[in-house]
Amino acid sequence: MEQEVPNTNTPVALVVGVTGMVGLSLAEALKSPTALGGPWKVYGSARRPKPTWFPSSTPDITYITFDALNFDDTLKHLAPIAHEITHVFWVAIQVRENEESNVAANSTMLENVIKALKSATPSRLCHITLQTGTKHYMGPIFDPVLGTQLVHHEPPFHEDMPRLPYPNFYYALEDLLASYSPSLSYSVHRSSIIVGASSRSFYNALLTLCVYATICRYQGLPFRYPGTKYAWENFCDMSDARVLAEQQIWAAVTDRAKNQAFNCTNGDVFTWKCFWKVCCEIFDVEFVPFDENEKFDWVGMMKKKGRVWDEIVEKYGLYKTNMEEIICPEALDAVLHFSFPHVCSMNKSREFGFFGYANTLKSIGMWVGRLRDMKIIP
Template sequence: MKQENTALVVGANGVIGSNLISHLESFENWKIIGLSRRGGKSNSKTTYLSVDLLQADDCEKKLKNLTGITHIFYAAYQHQDTWAELVAPNLAMLKNVVTVIEKVADHLEHISLMQGYKVYGAHLGPFKTPAKETDGGHMPPEFNVDQQLFLERQQIGKSWSWSALRPSVVGGTALGNPMNLVLAIAVYATISKALGLPLRFPGKPGAYDKLMDITDAGLLAKATVWAATNPQCANQAFNITNGDLFRWNDLWPKIACYFKMEAAPPLNMPLQTVMADKAELWETIQEKYGLKKHAYDQVSSWAFSDFVFSWDYDFFSDGNKARLLGFHEFMDTEQMFYKLFDELRAKQIIP
């Protein structure tokens, strides 16, 4: 008989958290509690709680009875305008959760932390590629690093372990997420098509030709549970990607073909600017095709898309460490985009 585990998924409604919950629900031996500010609709496998993670007293009040937690999966994120401003709230949320759960959950086994390539300085400019988990750090501030340091120090002398997952840009279909590239591309393509325009890559010209990797949210969920339940992964970080590389100059025309559009040469157009006035057009498209009436700001991640499309340098990591320890899942990136676009259509988010 398999051991019963209870997962606390922090950031349950995001691209990462929602896919992690779906994966955990596929197992018979997991109970799941999802935390987010918005809460959610509970079912037989998952109970959702609405918690303000920034407020220590709210965390204490809402989490003090969760004595059966065996695994914390931390994927929450608080957006701020500058890198320095990201540190305090994102570190505080992690501390608030861990402090309460560690105190009340006698059988806590593992804390899983979601990171990213910011650990390698990828957000600052050209960085060493392929990035490896052993690469040296960079000048702070960087909340991903501070969060890991907190777990390292907190774990000393404890029976639980931690792991840190480092995906690339994550591909998924969750709405209301400030970092959903796939959804942003789909909405951008849909609006371009409605205006009778070809699909142009809107980023920096140099970004069109550089090597990138990406991480499917479903694959990341599998890797996260794998790392959290295998002793050989204890107290380590892992790069997790689809396993292949791509260039926009090859993939972008194929995306245009998926949407039955012509591709045109790149033109650097900040999406935050050119898409700012398209809410009314989006509502017209929703009405015409009978789409779900999601608000325009729920389906657009223009700032994040501009950020990704500005990377005029190679952006990828080395995933061998996880493979050598036994995680052999992979995803064809081109097929991932088609799969996720199909999901958005099935959910009546795009026509």
């Protein structure tokens, strides 16, 4: 295939993980007429074919499917465009049975993509944005062994906190990017709990709650909060996918932000009590006051609701999903049992010149509306 000669004045983005919550927001933000550094040419990649809910409003995003764990497959699909790409937005993740396996899998994926893009002669690749998260400050909380032994940093979390003495694939990916300096610059974006719209994000707290609330309404069950009193009453923060996309694009084109790590949250805090009330209004279910004496196995209950979800999908003509693949009850349950305020400092980001923000509780209705428009929930 004859290669297209790139316009050397046009930035060309490759969004790796384009069907995830932040990947979708990045694709839309990069194609916005007001995008910093634009106009951008955008490629989006994922492991699986493009879902029907992927917005038709972005027809000028070229969609590529490949397995980043397989270098030959990665090179085959990226070689024809490698000479064009100037920026990689890395929002991909694969989750394995323990953190050592997470390190191996995610490092392999990122290295395969970088090698494939740098194989071009000449290569235009100049910057990579890397999305990680607050496990940077807490350690591998989902590791079946290490997760019970962790000593985390005290919140609010800030970027100059030292690394914890545990394996962490976030650390491995940062080190991998740093090893390519100075030929490549990079920026690291540490999110909190991400809220956005997708059926293909591994940790999707909002969609998990949407499915839970929908099943409760469908079966006439109480929409009960399954966490602790501490989490119910104390502060937590979130990261709107639009704010994450905005910060990543800003860092990609701002010299000051090169080779820096930034927290990225909405800039406000909330309590799960207030969040629960918003969900009750959105899904028209009764608000049940929290009673710490009423314990119930929420994770176990949700695992038994797969057939109920199948009925709901069929009844409302939704995009076909297996409930087990779109919810993360164990991960959300861990968040709802935190015994500390899950709060990040945004001071560094503001000091460097990024002022993006979102009103967390107001944004929930918008994102639920998008999930409904995409026919992922009724």
